[in-house]
Amino acid sequence: MTEKTGTFLVTHADEGSAVLRDVSDGQVHTMASNPDVEERDVLEATIRPQPPMEVAWEVVEVEERRAVELVDTDLSPTTQAMEIAAEQAVGEVERVDRAGDGEIHVLSVPPERTADAAADVLDDTGTLERAARLGAVRVEVRADDDEGVVNVRYLPD
Structure with missing residues (x-):
């Protein structure tokens, strides 16, 4: 095997x-030692x-x-x-490029599940992987319990 350069999320x-x-192909790599990283760090690195x-x-x-x-x-x-949410059915997700860099996701959920849906987004490793792919350093989750809308903003800074 040869060296591999890419964007990596530290999962453990x-x-x-x-x-x-x-984060580009989902492949998992176990390190022989800890290269001074912590869980949830994002590395632009070369490994072998x-x-x-x-x-x-x-x-x-x-x-x-x-x-x-x-x-x-x-x-x-x-x-x-x-x-965006007003135009989509419950259960749908719309992804929109953010003005500048980043991405915005709009999830329509049953109003009584809004808080749970927002918590799920924050707990999901996929959220961190997406942020790493997009170059985001901040993921902001906003919710409207009355309308059943969860707004996830992947921000570069």
């Missing part, structure tokens, strides 16, 4: 090892398998290391999000 870290998931068996990996170089802040905000969904 302890003092002796770490597990990195490539360690000989002789090449089942564990090592970090060759880290170009960038960042954390993704997950924020459950008390703010209401944006006007744009509310307009």
Whole structure:
């Protein structure tokens, strides 16, 4: 095997090892040691398998290391999000490019499930993987319990 360069989410870290998931293809790489990372870190890095068996990996170089802040905000969904939600059925998700960088997701849910849906988004590893792919450093979740709208904003800064 050869070196692999990409964006990785640290899904597990302890003092002796770490597990990195490539956010472009979902492939999981177990590190032979912990390269000074913590769970939920995002790395732009190059890794390579360690000989002789090449089942564990090592970090060759880290170009960038960042954390993704997950924020459950008390703010209401944006006007744009509310307009999108008004046009979609319960259970649908609309993804929209954000002006500038980032992405906005609008989820329509039953009003009584709004808080649970917002909590699920914050607890989902997929949210962190998407943020890593998009280059986001902050994920902001806004909800409107009366309308059943969850607005997820992937923000670059």
